[in-house]
Amino acid sequence: MGKVRVPVARIWEKFYPVFFALLAAATAWHLDLVFEDTKVTNQLSSTINVSAILMGFLGTAKAMLLSFNSRQYQAIRANKYLWSMLLSYFSQAMLAALSLCIFSLVLFSVDPSKYKGWNVGPYWSIGPVHVSEALLPIWIGLSTFAFLAFFRILRVIFGLLKAS
Template sequence: MGRFPLKRLIERFYPLVIAVVAALGAHHLNLRFESDKYSNQLSSTINVSAILMGFLGTAQAMLLTFNSKTFRGIRGNKRLWALLLSYFRWALLASLALCVFSLILFSIDVKRFAEWQFENFKVDTVLMPCWIALSTFAFLTFYRVVKVIFGLLNDPSVGTGQ
């Protein structure tokens, strides 16, 4: 497979692939927001995505202070370092997008979604699948970063300066 082994290719794209599959599944099942759960779902999502962004910022700051032999090697490999930073960037952007999307939905009455229609396209048929896709993508990109961080922390020389 050349420069990108299959494992790294899967690691790079699985959050997006699973998010698209989740959205398609939600659309196929015709999932929609329910009036009685709507506010709580979005409020919880906003809180969780804000917590994820805070953790990601802290984790990135921690990452920059690591001074192990393994970590110096990662920083020395421009491609690997860029990939690692892109994982953080995507996780942060995904959490931010989820938070903003949820804030926008939170400010609109769910009953009005059913009224919005453009020709043969009903807006309420795609809002839940979009929200599920964003949620799935945000959580999986966050998981990917956490997995990488714990992998680096598992290195016995992390923090020893060796």
């Protein structure tokens, strides 16, 4: 049986949210970004609201997707590889928004300054990493991933709507 060749554009489409999320988190880490005490509650509260709205939109978009009946949609649904990839895009976007919401809710509920003595992560040449130093890079990575996964779904949905 022949090997299935996947175009580079499809590979890029599949992994660019993860790539840019890791890049954003690494950049935030490199720049030593931390939450600003006076703005963190508003920032996290807004993030919880936006991620909940994203989850609601994604649920509605998935219901719309299941109701499409165009030829292009039927061809995608008949192709098991494309259909499973499309469903994985939805699940990634939903889980990213849910993870961002839960992470923001935990940060909103806990005072990270009380855990400055907690060391996590690598102990090689840079020394111990404190919990409070890792929170904003993780939040930025999750936010970037959730936004780009949502954007990818928007592009697919609007492409299907345009084609029908």
